[in-house]
Amino acid sequence: MSCKTKDSLLQGYIDGELDVVHSLEVESHMEGCAECQTAYRAALSQRAALSDPSFNFQPSAAAQQRWSRAVSQETSSPSSFWRKSTGYAMAAVLIVLLPFIWLQMGPGDPLASAVVDAHIRSLQANHLEDVISTDQHTVKPWFNGKLDYSPPVTDLASQGFPLIGGRLDYMADRPVAALVYHHAKHIINVFVWPSDRSGGGLTQGPTHHGYNVFHWQGKQMTWWATSDLNPTELRQFCELLKDAG
Amino acid sequence: MLFRVKADDKRKRFDTLVMPHSSSAYNLARWLLGNDADAEDVLQDALIRAFRNLDSVRSPNIRAWLFQIVRNTAYTQMRGKKAMVDQSIEEIGDTQANEESNPVALVLQAIDRANLRQAIDALPVEYREAIVLRELEGLSYREISEIADIPIGTVMSRLARARTRMQHSLIAAERDGA
Numbered sequence: 001m002s003c004k005t006k007d008s009l010l011q012g013y014i015d016g017e018l019d020v021v022h023s024l025e026v027e028s029h030m031e032g033c034a035e036c037q038t039a040y041r042a043a044l045s046q047r048a049a050l051s052d053p054s055f056n057f058q059p060s061a062a063a064q065q066r067w068s069r070a071v072s073q074e075t076s077s078p079s080s081f082w083r084k085s086t087g088y089a090m091a092a093v094l095i096v097l098l099p100f101i102w103l104q105m106g107p108g109d110p111l112a113s114a115v116v117d118a119h120i121r122s123l124q125a126n127h128l129e130d131v132i133s134t135d136q137h138t139v140k141p142w143f144n145g146k147l148d149y150s151p152p153v154t155d156l157a158s159q160g161f162p163l164i165g166g167r168l169d170y171m172a173d174r175p176v177a178a179l180v181y182h183h184a185k186h187i188i189n190v191f192v193w194p195s196d197r198s199g200g201g202l203t204q205g206p207t208h209h210g211y212n213v214f215h216w217q218g219k220q221m222t223w224w225a226t227s228d229l230n231p232t233e234l235r236q237f238c239e240l241l242k243d244a245g
Numbered sequence: 246m247l248f249r250v251k252a253d254d255k256r257k258r259f260d261t262l263v264m265p266h267s268s269s270a271y272n273l274a275r276w277l278l279g280n281d282a283d284a285e286d287v288l289q290d291a292l293i294r295a296f297r298n299l300d301s302v303r304s305p306n307i308r309a310w311l312f313q314i315v316r317n318t319a320y321t322q323m324r325g326k327k328a329m330v331d332q333s334i335e336e337i338g339d340t341q342a343n344e345e346s347n348p349v350a351l352v353l354q355a356i357d358r359a360n361l362r363q364a365i366d367a368l369p370v371e372y373r374e375a376i377v378l379r380e381l382e383g384l385s386y387r388e389i390s391e392i393a394d395i396p397i398g399t400v401m402s403r404l405a406r407a408r409t410r411m412q413h414s415l416i417a418a419e420r421d422g423a
Contacts, residue, residue, distance in 0.1 A: 011401040011408075015379060017386050039405075042353075042412040049356035050380045057275035059268055063285045067267065070289050071296050075256045 003035045010036050014043045111172060112205035112213045115224045118169050119189040119211060122178065128187065129165025129180050139166040143177050151177035151192045152219050154244040161188065161237050171224075181237065188227040188237060195222035202238055204231060214238045259296050266308045267292065269382055270315045276377045277319045277370060284319075291318040306388065313392045316374065323370070353415055357422075364414035372407035379404060 003010075005026065012018040013026040030036045122128050131142040140153040146168055155163040161181045169178040171191050181188040200217025207213070212231045216223050216238065225238050267288065274291070275284040291314045304310045365373055374393060378384045390397045 007405040008398065008401045011404045012386070014408075015386065015404070039408065039412075043408045045353060045356055046361070046408065046411060046415075047380055049358060049361050052358060054358060055362070055381055056269075057272045057284070059271040059285065059288070060281075063271075063281075063288075064267065066285070067289050067292050068264075071256070071259065071292055074293055074296050075252045 003033055005029050005033065006036050006039050010039060014040060111224070112215070113208050114171060115189075115191055115213055115226050116208040116211045118171060118178070118191065119187075119226045120209070122167065122169070122180075122189060123187060128167065130167040132165045134162055134164060136163055139163065139179070142166055143168075147175055147177055149194045151179070152221065152244075153179060154241060156181065156237070156240050156244070159240050160184075161240065183227075183229055183233065183237065186227050186229040188225060188229060188234065190241065191224040192221050194220060196220075197222070202235065202242060204235065216242055218242050255296075255299060259299055262307045263292070263295050263299070263311055266311050269308070270311050272381060273312055273374075273377055274315050274319050276365070276373060276381070277316070278322065279366065283322060287319045287322050288315060290322075291315040294318065309384070309388045309392055312378070312382075312384075312388075313394075316392055320370075353419060356415060357418070360415055360418040360422075361411070363418065364411040367414055368407055368410060372403050372410065375400060375403040376407045376411070 009018065009022060009026050009029075013023060018026065026036075030040060131139055133139050133142075134155065134157065136153040136155040140150065143151055143166065153163070153166070157163065161183045163179065164182045165180045167178045167180065169176050169191060171193065174193060176191050176193040179190040179192065181190065195217060197217050200215075200222075202214060202216045205213035205215055211226050211228055212234050214225045214234060223238075223242070225234065225241070227234050229237070270291065271284060271288050274287045275281065278284045278287060291311070295311055295314050298314075302310055365376060368376065371393070375389060378389045378392065384392070386397045386400045389395075389400045393400070395403075
């Protein structure tokens, strides 16, 4: 018959987990219980023997270094399972969407940034216009002989976007017509050259260096417009130009 | 860049808070698993898990938290390997209960260390765990109950059974040796 105290309170007494009242209770119980006395003394002698350092296993230096490296791998590369999975998922989505993005942006993002670069260059080099005229009938013939096509030129002065000139530029490996418009102290550069592709509605490209870019197809031409003008008004301008006779 | 800085910061916290407990955590794993290779592997897995979960630790007791991870990883490993040659408590029948109820009158004056080591190794893993956490790692009943996910009453009864069994083993070994 096992003593109930041995299984519970006595252990608490051995391990110093009892309050004073319970400790006294165990001590008075042990005076009359040989089983608990024996168990108590056995536990103390076990504890004394277990205090020997040989009972504590120490990891080898090599193992510790390996653990540290394993944790470093978690830190350094974004290589944990979830980050990897997220990366793969995003790559997969991108691969699926890429053709659509490509079609949306026409010849693609590099061209959009080339458009912005050309726009900035035209403002920096004091080379905004080769032909200064607010008259579309002056600007349009000016391109004759300079390009192998005749760009559509429309003045939008009555709608608040006066044409101020035209210039030759170089884009997509070819000389192109750059039309320069003006709106509320903002300069708008429009690049236009022939394109076989039809349809292509107005799409907004990514903003480069704070310049907004819009692109569309129409009149057998590909059109790019860029300006530091806000996107809303620039879009309005593009729609007017797109719909113009 | 921000990710980099945050990652470095997290690593620093891990090295300050968690790594200092890796040696004693290894001791636990080593006693539970019985060999260096398994204990090293389990500790590596446990440290990686701890690192991943470092941001979500709510307990201020990092040592007990790490021990819990190590303990759970070790149990998973043992179940996977089916390497539990020793009995689990569930398998201990009434045969042991009879033996344990007999008071052991003899208390050894000097305990042979090799015999003691064998006595611990012969314990069912749940009892061994309780003894290691209590006697070698000096954890409180509350900490042990949290790590092993058992009530404090169970901690006490496991310690009682472990101590009785160890005493039986030691006396038997002493008799056989003499």
